[in-house]
Amino acid sequence: MYKILKKEVLNPTVTKMVIDAPHVAKRAKAGQFIILRVHDEGERIPLTIADSDPDSGEVTIIFQIVGKTTMLLNELEEDASLADFVGPLGQPSExxxxxxxxxxxxxxxxxxxxxxxxxxxxxxxxxxxxxxxNKDLVILEDEFKAVSDAYYLMSDDGSAGEKGLVTQKLEELIQSGEKFDKVIAIGPVIMMKFVCEVTKKYGIPTIVSMNPIMIDGTGMCGGCRLKVGDEIKFACVDGPDFDGHAVDFDGAMSRNRAYGDFERHERDAACRLLKKEVQ
Structure with missing residues (x-):
């Protein structure tokens, strides 16, 4: 069992947890992920390793409360334990x-x-x-500032940092003379697609982190397949990082939508269960 050492609400929909998982912490590198189960009969979900400490054996995960399993995970408090916490999985970032x-x-x-x-x-x-x-959804601002030579915070409505999209700031920096050896884009698929459209114009190599539907995390199920150039890749074993200029983003978005009805059904079932427990 994997004990929850710390729990912190980062915003109304995002939670941070620190898990006691020494064997994962000793091997984890940037870009890798874990697969967890909340309980013995629960589904397996992948979550990227947000931080790790090999000395203390602690692994940090940050997740958005969007479906059944993340809702159930968010109900757990400090000192509770997870049934499974497997990793690190995937290829480390270069x-x-x-x-x-x-x-x-x-x-x-x-x-x-x-x-x-x-x-x-x-x-x-x-x-x-x-x-x-908007400003209510901002996370990790201080952490980014601590590791960045330059940090820019953007918000759609201008309530935090500068008003605008990340692609606008990126193009502004490039046009002002910034010379980047590489751009790494991580977030919603549609955002990564448009970042790649900007960098392709300027010939800047771009890496994206793909997190499609995963089941076993070992490449056996094929659920996380995506097209990269002329090849079919599996995000769990070949990625999650890929050449953004070669990824078929439209295909990836289509596959991500395929299980929408099922996910909504499971989320509604979880809501009813949690409501019943409260009553």
């Missing part, structure tokens, strides 16, 4: 580049942060751009 731009969108910032931190530790010049709908 930390190469003298000057890089890391872009995070929404809860994707939980994945972008360890990447920015790893680049900073490697001595790279790190520019970070994070984007949110």
């Amino acid at each position: 930390i190469e580049g003298e000057k890089v731009c890391v872009i995070g969108g929404g809860v994707g910032c939980a994945i972008a942060y360890p990447t920015a931190k790893a680049f900073a530790k490697a001595g790279s010049d790190v520019t970070t751009i994070s984007g949110f709908r």
